[in-house]
Amino acid sequence: MTEIFRQLKEKFIMKNAREDWKDYREALTALVNEFAGESIAVIGAGRCNDIELAELRFDRITLIDVDAAAMREAVNDLPAEIRGKINLTEASLTGITEQDMEAFCRQILDFLSERGRDLSADTFDAVLNNALDRLFEKALLAGQMLTDAIPKAHYDVILCNGVCSQLFSMVLFFVRSVAHSVASVLPEAIKIAERVEKRLSGMNERLIPDITGTIAAGAKKAAIYGNEDPENAQVEGAHQSIRFLRETFEPEERILQWNFNAAEQVKYRMRIQIVN
Numbered sequence: 001m002t003e004i005f006r007q008l009k010e011k012f013i014m015k016n017a018r019e020d021w022k023d024y025r026e027a028l029t030a031l032v033n034e035f036a037g038e039s040i041a042v043i044g045a046g047r048c049n050d051i052e053l054a055e056l057r058f059d060r061i062t063l064i065d066v067d068a069a070a071m072r073e074a075v076n077d078l079p080a081e082i083r084g085k086i087n088l089t090e091a092s093l094t095g096i097t098e099q100d101m102e103a104f105c106r107q108i109l110d111f112l113s114e115r116g117r118d119l120s121a122d123t124f125d126a127v128l129n130n131a132l133d134r135l136f137e138k139a140l141l142a143g144q145m146l147t148d149a150i151p152k153a154h155y156d157v158i159l160c161n162g163v164c165s166q167l168f169s170m171v172l173f174f175v176r177s178v179a180h181s182v183a184s185v186l187p188e189a190i191k192i193a194e195r196v197e198k199r200l201s202g203m204n205e206r207l208i209p210d211i212t213g214t215i216a217a218g219a220k221k222a223a224i225y226g227n228e229d230p231e232n233a234q235v236e237g238a239h240q241s242i243r244f245l246r247e248t249f250e251p252e253e254r255i256l257q258w259n260f261n262a263a264e265q266v267k268y269r270m271r272i273q274i275v276n
């Protein structure tokens, strides 16, 4: 893994998540256990700071995430009898892998280091959109990968919590950072990054119904979704999933509070939607 991609991934690690998310983790684990059964898939499992793996009342637990290293961290210190129930599956809901993401960053950074200060709005715009086209080509072929990871009626329960807002968050973070770093020589970079943000939103509109629907079809007993739903605001990715679920399934809905970052007092109202 390149140093730049390692640093990018670091930015998304919440150092105090285990402590800060304790109440949220307990509440979410209790909610999931209401649907206890043989098998559960936890999508976007990551480091499993939002679910207590050792407390889950399921015989088989499959963790699914694009980030295999994070899932390994989640299970490394578990007692052997719990670890024995858990299977790790590296898969991307969008079809965009970490290697694709790394290639995306490299293409843009190589361009910038070749150009130095000799940048124009047209060439910057073209290189960003060309790199984005490549990612989207992968995403539009993702259907098969999605159903391989989540076959029809395969798990009793599927949990997909806090994931839909994150599908393109790393792309956007990277593009915004690059735009800010070149803004002193190319002020138009900020507007160009805003247009990228709109393209990413369009991609969420296209992909999220498929992803959300595939998850519902993969669960025999209950599909449980959690998405950020602040009062008087919308979170990109999350709101498309909430809307699609309401339009398609009439889910049962509950609210949980996610104490996301205690030091910075960031909290999210999470809308839990249950399809069963």
Ligand SMILES: C[S@@+](CC[C@H](N)C(=O)[O-])C[C@H]1O[C@@H](n2cnc3c(N)ncnc32)[C@H](O)[C@@H]1O
Pocket: 043, 044, 045, 046, 047, 048, 049, 050, 051, 064, 065, 066, 067, 070, 091, 092, 093, 094, 095, 096, 161, 162, 163, 166, 167, 168
């Ligand atoms: C905010 S975290 C959810 C919280 C996480 N369960 C935890 O406890 O740390 C979002 C997770 O979604 C994963 N993710 C983002 N895009 C993904 C994709 N395309 N496919 C699968 N997982 C993805 C990230 O790697 C991350 O682990």
